[in-house]
Every structure is written in C-alpha cells, then in structure tokens.
Amino acid sequence: xxxxxxxxxxxxxxxxxxxxxxxxxxxxxxxxxxxxxxxxxxxxxxxxxxxxxxxxxxxxxxxxxxxxxxxxxxxxxxxxxxxxxxxxxxxxxxxxxxxxxxxxxxxxxxxx
Amino acid sequence: xxxxxxxxxxxxxxxxxxxxxxxxxxxxxxxxxxxxxxxxxxxxxxxxxxxxxxxxxxxxxxxxxxxxxxxxxxxxxxxxxxxxxxxxxxxxxxxxxxxxxxxxxxxxxxxxxxxxxxxxxxxxxxxxxxxxxxxxxxxxxxxxxxxxxxxxxxxxxxxxxxxxxxxxxxxxxxxxxxxxxxxxxxxxxxxxxxxxxxxxxxxxxxxxxxxxxxxxxxxxxxxxxxxxxxxxxxxxxxxxxxxxxxxxxxxxxxxxxxxxxxxxxxxxxxxxxxxxxxxxxxxxxxxxxxxxxxxxxxxxxxxxxxxxxxxxxxxxxxxxxxxxxxxxxxxxxxxxxxxxxxxxxxxxxxxxxxxxxxxxxxxxxxxxxxxxxxxxxxxxxxxxxxxxxxxxxxxxxx
Numbered sequence: 001x002x003x004x005x006x007x008x009x010x011x012x013x014x015x016x017x018x019x020x021x022x023x024x025x026x027x028x029x030x031x032x033x034x035x036x037x038x039x040x041x042x043x044x045x046x047x048x049x050x051x052x053x054x055x056x057x058x059x060x061x062x063x064x065x066x067x068x069x070x071x072x073x074x075x076x077x078x079x080x081x082x083x084x085x086x087x088x089x090x091x092x093x094x095x096x097x098x099x100x101x102x103x104x105x106x107x108x109x110x111x112x
Numbered sequence: 113x114x115x116x117x118x119x120x121x122x123x124x125x126x127x128x129x130x131x132x133x134x135x136x137x138x139x140x141x142x143x144x145x146x147x148x149x150x151x152x153x154x155x156x157x158x159x160x161x162x163x164x165x166x167x168x169x170x171x172x173x174x175x176x177x178x179x180x181x182x183x184x185x186x187x188x189x190x191x192x193x194x195x196x197x198x199x200x201x202x203x204x205x206x207x208x209x210x211x212x213x214x215x216x217x218x219x220x221x222x223x224x225x226x227x228x229x230x231x232x233x234x235x236x237x238x239x240x241x242x243x244x245x246x247x248x249x250x251x252x253x254x255x256x257x258x259x260x261x262x263x264x265x266x267x268x269x270x271x272x273x274x275x276x277x278x279x280x281x282x283x284x285x286x287x288x289x290x291x292x293x294x295x296x297x298x299x300x301x302x303x304x305x306x307x308x309x310x311x312x313x314x315x316x317x318x319x320x321x322x323x324x325x326x327x328x329x330x331x332x333x334x335x336x337x338x339x340x341x342x343x344x345x346x347x348x349x350x351x352x353x354x355x356x357x358x359x360x361x362x363x364x365x366x367x368x369x370x371x372x373x374x375x376x377x378x379x380x381x382x383x384x385x386x387x388x389x390x391x392x393x394x395x396x397x398x399x400x401x402x403x404x405x406x407x408x409x410x411x412x413x414x415x416x417x418x419x420x421x422x423x424x425x426x427x428x429x430x431x432x433x434x435x436x437x438x439x440x441x442x443x444x445x446x447x448x449x450x451x452x453x454x455x456x457x458x459x460x461x462x463x464x465x466x467x468x469x470x471x472x473x474x475x476x477x478x479x480x481x482x483x484x485x486x487x488x489x490x491x492x493x494x495x496x497x498x499x500x501x502x503x504x505x506x507x508x509x510x
Contacts, residue, residue: 001389005250005276010156010164014250036146039249047234047363058362060234064241065151066144067222067400070232084241085188087146 002042022092037083037094038064038071049073049083049096056099072097113211114138116461117203119194119403120218121185122150123447124439124454126174128216131458131477133181135467139458141178142189142205148175150220152447154243156275157268167247170447194407201434214434214461217403218454221418221440224395226261226286226295230358231393239394243269246276254390258367259283260355261394262301264492269392270347281388282348284355284369286395288376295395297376298351356383358391367391397444397492404441408432416499417443418492426478426504428457436461443500444492445485452480 006014017032024041031040038061041049048058049071062070064084071083074095083094116132118125121143132139143150148171155167178185186207193204194215201215223238230236235254237245239261242253256279259266270280288296295301352372359366370383398419405411409422409430421443424430428438438457439450456477463469485497493499 001252001255003252003255005246005252008250009275010166011168011247036249039245039251042245042251049234052232057232058234059232060363061237061241063223063238064244068225068238085144085146 002045002047004043020088020090022088022090022094024094025096031088035088037073037075037081037086037088037092040088041083051097051099053097053100054102113200113213114140115212115465116214116216117142117201117210117212118216118218119143119191119203120150120216120220120439121145121148121187122218122220122439122450123152123170123174124220124441124450124457125150125216125218126171126178127451127454128218128436128438128458128461129183129454130174130177130181131455132462133183133458135459135462135469137458137462137465137467139183140210141183141185142191142203142207142210143185143187144190146188148178148185148187151240151244152450154240154247154272155447156247156272167447174451191403194403196407196432196434213465214436215407216428216436216438216457216461217401217407217422217441218437218439218450218457219400219403219441220450221397221444222400224398226393226395228260228287228355228358228393230360230364231391233358233360233364234362235360235364235390236358237390237392239266239269239392242390242392243272246273246278252276252278253392254364254388255279256281257364257388257390257392258355258386259392259394260286261295261396262349262351263295263394263396265397266392266394267344269394271345274345274347280347281386282350282353284350284353284367285372285376286393287354287356288372288378296354296372298372298374301351354378355391359385364389364391397440399441399443401437401441404430404435404437407435409435409437412503414443414499414503416493416495417503421503423503426456426481426500427460427474428453429460434464443496445496446488446492448484449481449488452477452484456481 019030021030029044047060050059059070062068066085072080073083075081076093115137116139118129118141121141129139152167152171157165189205189207191205200211203210223240245251245253258281259270262283285296353369354372356370357368366385366387368385399421404422411420413420424437428436436457438453459474
C-alpha cells in the first residue's frame with residue numbers, strides 16, 4: 001500500500017487538494033493537482049509503470065528524480081516521458097510501454 | 113544575453129543566483145525538476161541542539177530572496193549540451209537555448225546504485241526516491257520496508273520514513289560484491305556509523321565513538337555488536353545481515369537475508385525471508401558532473417568527495433574560462449556547505465564581470481564555507497577537509 005501522508009509530526013499537514021482525473025492504460029483515475037504521474041499512480045496503488053521492452057518484466061520508479069529513466073511512459077501519444085518529473089494534468093492520457101516483438105532473436109521463435 | 117546562466121535550482125544554484133543578482137547581474141536558472149529546491153526540499157533531520165533542519169522551509173527562505181530580486185527560474189527544463197560559441201556560452205535545453213557570459217553548473221549529486229537480484233521489481237527504489245516521496249510528495253513508499261546500505265544518508269532517511277509512519281523493518285548490508293566494496297563489511301560500516309553517532313541516541317554508538325580511532329578498538333566494538341542487530345530509534349540496525357535477493361512476482365513481496373561474519377563474508381548461508389512491500393537501496397552519492405565534462409573540464413578522482421569532480425579552486429572557478437561549479441558537483445557535502453559555495457560562486461562571477469563589491473566580501477564567503485564545513489552535522493566522508501585542501505593546492509600550482 002502507498003498511503004498519502006496527510007499529517008506529519010514535524011512538517012506541515014498536507015492541505016487537501018483539487019482533484020483532477022486522468023487515464024492510465026484506458027482506466028480513468030483521479031489524483032491531486034500537484035501530483036506527478038508517478039505519485040498519482042502510487043496513490044491509486046499502481047506501481048508498475050511499464051514493462052521492459054525486451055524481457056517484459058514490470059518496472060516502477062527507481063530514483064524518482066529523473067536520473068534513471070526507469071519510469072518512462074507515453075503521455076498523450078508522446079513516448080519516453082519520465083513519470084517522476086511530469087505533473088499529471090486533467091484528461092491526460094497515459095499508457096505503459098509493453099514488451100516488444102523480437103523477430104530476430106533466437107531465429108524468430110516466439111517466446112524462445 | 114544573460115550575464116550568467118545557472119544550471120540547477122538547488123541550494124548552491126539558488127544562493128549563487130542571489131549573490132550574483134545582488135551585485136547587479138542578470139542571471140537566470142534552469143532546472144529539470146518541476147519545482148525549485150533540488151534535493152534540499154526533502155531534507156529533515158534534527159541538529160545536535162535539537163532544532164529541526166527542514167529543507168522545505170530552507171528552500172522557501174532562498175526563494176523569497178529569488179523572488180525579491182526578480183530572478184527567473186525555468187523549471188522542467190533539461191539541459192543537454194553546453195558549449196562556448198564565439199566567446200559566449202550557449203546552454204542548450206529542451207525549452208530552447210540561452211546565451212550567457214558565464215555559466216555555473218550546480219547539478220548536485222546522483223545516487224550510486226547497488227544492484228541486487230530482484231532490484232528491478234516495482235517497489236524497489238533508491239533511498240533518495242523514498243525521501244522525496246515521503247517528505248516532498250507526501251506519499252508512503254510502502255507500508256513496511258527495509259533499507260539496504262547503511263550510511264549517513266540512509267540513516268537519516270530511515271528516520272524520516274519512520275516519522276511519516278512507515279514501518280522500517282530493518283537496515284541491512286548490501287551483498288558482498290565488487291560494487292558494494294566496504295559497504296558490505298560490518299567493521300567498516302560500523303566505524304563510518306560512529307562518525308555520526310550524534311544523530312543516533314543510542315548508548316553503544318555514543319560509547320563506541322571515542323574509541324573508534326584504532327583498528328583494535330574498531331574490532332572490539334564490532335565484536336560486541338549484537339549479532340541480531342540493535343535498535344536505533346526502534347529501527348533494527350543489522351550489521352550482521354546481508355540482503356541476498358528481493359523477492360516478488362509483480363512487485364516486492366519480501367527479502368531474503370543471510371547472516372554474515374564480521375568481515376561481511378557469508379557464513380554457511382543460513383537465510384530467512386522478511387515480508388516487506390518496499391525496499392530502499394542506499395549506495396551513497398557521487399557528483400553529477402556530465403555537463404562539466406562536455407563543457408571541457410578536467411576531472412580528478414577523490415574518494416573523500418564522492419568520486420570524479422571537475423578540477424576547480426576554492427573560488428569555484430574551473431580551469432575553463434567563464435565556467436564555474438558549486439555544490440555537490442564539487443564533492444558530496446551538506447546543503448549548508450552548498451549554500452555558502454553558491455554565495456562564493458555568485459560573488460566571483462559578479463567580480464569577473466566587473467561588478468563593484470565591498471572589499472573582503474569574497475574572503476568572508478570563503479571563510480563561511482570553511483566554518484560550515486567544520487561544523488557540519490552530516491559529514492559524508494571523514495577526509496573531506498584534507499581532500500579539499502590538497503585539491504585546491506594542486507589547482508594553484510597548475
């Protein structure tokens with residue numbers, strides 16, 4: 001579970017935010033204004049942002065500050081967008097990268 | 113054309129912009145992140161006097177000055193090249209190019225990864241990622257997790273996770289391999305921990321600290337270190353346990369740990385699994401210096417500064433004319449040091465472009481760096497001061 005931290009013993013309380021809606025892999029979800037794509041999805045308990053192009057293994061955020069590019073997603077048909085650096089916007093359409101076909105690998109055998 | 117372009121809106125970049133603009137320079141700042149502050153934003157720790165160092169408040173203080181000086185910060189702007197063209201610097205970004213007489217690179221640091229089987233599973237993240245999630249973005253990285261890698265940064269952040277209600281089931285050593293080096297050896301880790309024992313209200317740590325100087329003493333302290341670990345703020349600090357593998361199908365479900373001996377070697381591989389839903393990997397920080405490399409800086413490797421740093425002097429000048437560096441790109445130190453390094457850089461750039469300033473202003477700023485360095489609560493390496501002295505001596509003779 002990835003819960004929001006509304007109250008904190010030292011830091012100020014999280015002020016309730018304006019809700020916005022967006023879609024991820026065709027599912028309509030809501031988030032707070034000011035969320036990145038990554039935190040918007042975490043708040044919806046979604047950790048997998050993409051599947052590795054070759055192995056198909058699930059990937060989520062790793063560094064969360066734009067260095068590692070593990071969190072890249074497609075936003076409004078624009079690929080390679082870092083979910084950790086990009087603020088979610090109303091009606092944004094986000095999709096995950098999928099495992100790509102590998103016609104030349106292992107003589108072209110499917111799933112070899 | 114700008115007088116100076118500043119790359120990085122963290123503590124060094126912001127303070128440089130302030131001191132340069134206070135002396136009449138037209139400066140602008142670019143930063144890849146969506147809000148200014150850099151990694152200062154996430155910092156939250158208690159100073160020895162009991163006061164909290166709150167990175168969000170410290171950032172706000174800097175931003176108030178930025179605003180009153182009308183300095184523009186371009187967020188969400190990625191720099192991909194930096195070149196001198198016809199005696200002008202050109203900063204190439206995904207939002208267009210800027211020309212300037214001088215450039216300050218204040219790009220900070222990056223975390224060194226420590227690869228462990230299973231580390232690509234969603235739910236595994238760098239310790240810094242967990243800090244940003246928790247303190248800046250206010251979402252828990254998970255319900256219950258472990259931290260792999262015991263160092264000053266992971267120690268401070270484990271505490272921050274706990275403050276935000278996250279269950280930290282333990283701090284473990286990385287598996288012994290080439291990349292983890294001494295970070296997988298209990299003796300070495302313990303002696304590095306004792307350097308910041310003031311952060312941990314724990315009897316053994318306080319008692320151990322004065323004795324850490326000699327090798328024999330270090331061995332004794334490690335020998336008496338409880339095999340099952342000890343609680344620091346209630347977090348089990350397990351210097352005799354190493355993380356072998358992160359388990360899970362579609363995300364983190366657990367971690368397999370093994371007992372190690374005092375040298376960090378696996379002992380008959382007795383393993384057990386801990387249920388967790390997130391894992392933080394803490395491999396330490398190193399300067400983020402690619403832009404300095406493409407701009408033509410020479411580099412030097414200094415362990416005490418966190419790795420390769422662009423050759424520079426105490427006035428934050430590189431050997432390339434019109435190119436300056438400040439903050440963690442010059443070596444891994446605290447944000448307070450970065451802020452005062454930024455002040456120097458801003459003043460030195462202003463002076464080089466003919467700005468008038470009070471005599472001794474730069475010397476005053478140089479002294480400020482030294483005193484902040486000496487008083488640093490979080491010191492990343494015991495030889496920072498001597499390493500800097502030798503670097504700056506080398507630079508003078510060149």
